[in-house]
Amino acid sequence: MASGTRRSGLGWLWLPLVLCAAFLYLPILVLVVMSFNGGGSAYSWDGFSLRWYDELLHDDVLLESVVTSLGIAAGATVIATVLGTLLAVGLARHTRSRLLEAAAMAPAILPDLVLAIGLLSFFYAAGIPKSAGTVLLAHAAFGTAFVVAVVRSRLAGSDAALEEASRDLGAGALSTFVLITLPSIAPAVVAGALLVFTLSLDEFVIAYFTAGPTTKTLPITVYSMVRTGVTPEINALATVLVVVSVVVVVVAARAIRPKEKS
Amino acid sequence: MTTTKQHGGIGARLRRGVEPAVLLGPGLLFYAVLVAVPVLLVTGYMFATRGRFGGVEWELGLDNFTRVTDSVYLEVFRESLGLALLATLLALLIGYPTAYAIAKLPPRWRTVALVLVVVPFWTNFLIRVYAWIVLLNSQGLLNDLLVGIGVTDDRFTLLYTPGAVVVGLVYSYLPLMILPLYAAIEKVDDDLLEASADLGAGRVRTFLGVQLPLTLPGVVTGSILVFVPSLGNFVVPELLGGGKTVMVGNLIRDQFLKAQDWPFGSVLAMMVVVLLVLLFLGQAWVTRRVEGGARG
């Protein structure tokens, strides 16, 4: 099934693989190394130091934006997971319409800039002042699409027999959903929630358009930092974020593993 | 004596409708308000005019559309398309061999490799762009390297050029090219490749005649996943292009947040969306052709 596994090794393909790996990781490695660079300049080594991490911990603005981002991510995740799971189950069990399915995942496919200006226009037209709340709603909106995608694909293989059996044995719709449906999609729901949480933390464009003047999410703060100053704090921040990403990806990869059909 | 009573009647039918309504209702309502309405609003804006103090005035007309045909904007659009296409092509050239290599790794290593591909993608986008600012800077490492090897004597600025923008775009979205390509390559049945060899085709011919066509849907998916965000991007052109390279994304951003000409910005944004829709239709067509086989 897998391409070329019968044939011997990679041959010349090692080259592009290594080059690609270098391309992907070199910039990150540079930042990581530089984060321990005692000197201010990014271009000369001044001894090993943790001072930038120290400054990071004391940067109130930055820390506040981390808290803001976490709060928004948490809120968006809750909304997106609940709505997305319900939507995915509804799509799997109650519709045959391709259009509806596509519409449910549309926000994930539209370019973020388009969603951003749309939401900006909407909040303006509705007279809703921009704030952390509007960012939360915006993130929940496109986050839902991702949850739908993940949970829907988990449901794609299974048929409704288990749920019908539950109904046949006397359970109402709600009991069936809680006792039978949810346990069977639990890994996908968790994966979806994790996905939304991470996306929200990292999301810049939509937040940029829908945030109030005082709302600073982490990406927005980083954006200002990159544009204006060159404090090496960013390198320390980058390193921390890389480590967090690695952890998240590994955990998610385990959780998403598809269920083996017995 | 038979009755032709309707099964349970209206009551039963209504009760059956409760479950789908509860499942689909909240989500769709949420979407209707936060996605459908915004999109409709923007569509409507296309025909409106800018408000005097920002916002929108509902004087309808087609002025915005005629403005778009102004050569300045067309130029920006053309450059954006060019850069996005170039980024996509480069991503493809780098991504295909990489995906192929991963597909040939032993199974345990494959998962590791895929995780390694995904990790940079999950690192904050802005941080990654920043990394390239550092690398490409005229005092930067890349320059040091090139001078060190002797490729060039000058310290030239790699930063703030269209090239830097392309590199930034490729870097940002390369994982999105690799993953679908990997999936498509992995699906190709080894038997087909061996059959091709058995029938006398050399490696190149087998690749061009069997592997490439069969992995075409993956190529298309990956290309779209790179092209779309590249086209609508404004962060990369701004940070790595230094304002000298203006892409559609920058234009749209400026219309909405600086020039406050929302109607015009809406037209620009919708052009991108239309392009997107056409691309998706094209992708569906390609996938059907390749997988439909005899029917196509």
Added chain:
Amino acid sequence: MTTLLEVQEVSRSFGDVRALDDVSLSIAENEFFALLGPSGCGKTTLLRSIAGFEHPDSGAVLLGGADLLALPPNKRPVNLMFQSYALFPHLSVAANIAYGLKRERLAKAEIAQRVAEVLDTVGLGAMAERRPAQLSGGQRQRVALARAIVKRPRLLLLDEPLSALDRKVRAEMQLELKRLQHEVGITFVVVTHDQEEAMSMADRIAVLAAGRVQQVATPLELYRQPANLFVADFIGTSNLLPGPGDGEHLVVRPEAVRLVAPGEGRLEGTVADTQFQGGTSSVAVDVPGRERPFLVTLPGATEAVRGTSVGLAWEDAVVVREGLA
């Protein structure tokens, strides 16, 4: 026999396809009833309509005189054994069986007792704490059965209950099901496409094709007096000859045929193959003008030799009309 279930002119269409076309039949208390037919004939749709997972476009279904269709599936005193068993993978065998009883809000003690009882009845007492994934196909089927029976429904529906089992287990289970039905005293309605299965298990069979009931009768009646060509061809083996009248066919069963000297029978042909099967022999005779060989079943061993000419004679034959009801 008192009537338990009455199906009255039930119809259901899916788009252009008429899955059920004015189907009417009645099933008696304590009967072992079979819905038999080829795939696509509507038998599964009918079964699921009774269970509550399909909703007829028109017609009525009465259980003990009461309107069944007005009730949602979880409120019907009817239980379904799914073709795929549909055992809850995250629950143990005992928990699976107890599931239906818990929905009735019975006392814990009573639930435990009934679960233990039914596990004994199906012979799985030792498996109570296992998970479905740890059981064999036959064991899983018995759990599915137990789970439905424990609720003491008035009607038990079984969707192709034996299709997933291998041959040896299947034969055992046929006997098991019959025994169980008598012991537990519940009306069974089985859906199957396997006519041998239906014939050996059921008290009465409804043969369906293209969404319509072709005939409802006991196995013997179906065999001896098929209502039309379809039933005659579907049930058992038959030799079909063009019939006396227009649109009529003659059905000759293999065991009704005798081999005689060429010229002395109604038909003549060449022996193509003989098989000794212990108690009987099967002889296939090529008759000119017939595509399929004429099949003859003879008691004991036969002296017929391949290649020789023989005559075919019979007394019993049935005339059936062509086409479907």
